[in-house]
Amino acid sequence: MINKIQSKxxxxxxxxxxxxxxxxxxxxxxxxxxxxxxxxxxLFKLDFVKNYGAAFNIxxxxxxxxxxxxxxFSILLIYLIxxxxxxxxxxxxxxxxxxxxxxxxxxxxxxxxxxIDFINLNIINFPVFNFADISINIGFIFLxxxxxxxxxx
Numbered sequence: 305m306i307n308k309i310q311s312k313x314x315x316x317x318x319x320x321x322x323x324x325x326x327x328x329x330x331x332x333x334x335x336x337x338x339x340x341x342x343x344x345x346x347l348f349k350l351d352f353v354k355n356y357g358a359a360f361n362i363x364x365x366x367x368x369x370x371x372x373x374x375x376x377f378s379i380l381l382i383y384l385i386x387x388x389x390x391x392x393x394x395x396x397x398x399x400x401x402x403x404x405x406x407x408x409x410x411x412x413x414x415x416x417x418x419x420i421d422f423i424n425l426n427i428i429n430f431p432v433f434n435f436a437d438i439s440i441n442i443g444f445i446f447l448x449x450x451x452x453x454x455x456x457x
Contacts, residue, residue, distance in 0.1 A: 318400045319400045320404070322401065323436075326434065337352045349426060353432040356419075357370070374409060378406050395447070401446065405439035
């Protein structure tokens with residue numbers, strides 16, 4: 305029983321670690337944007353965008369709705385991590401990645417009214433995004449992988 309609890313705390317801690325990385329990078333971009341904007345790396349450059357919506361700027365201007373969605377999804381993911389005993393480690397990692405990203409972007413929406421995006425890909429024309437977005441996408445990739453893996457048994 306203690307091992308299960310320790311395992312659940314590990315995955316919750318992993319989500320908190322993601323939130324800390326996300327919020328740290330957003331803090332740096334928000335307060336030191338002039339030092340970072342247009343810094344070009346091979347695959348991406350740093351930019352500064354205030355995103356008032358969700359992915360691809362959908363629901364732009366719906367701060368309260370998107371904040372509530374972030375809170376509800378966070379509660380659901382915490383519930384799944386702690387209460388579902390049939391989850392394997394891939395499920396737990398995917399929920400942890402999604403939870404960390406959801407909380408990271410939710411903090412921005414609730415406290416600032418917008419999400420700070422700053423990673424702009426050079427190789428394709430794609431919306432500017434942040435570390436929380438990357439985390440959410442990694443979580444969804446893990447979930448999709450696990451679905452296909454379990455369906456092929």
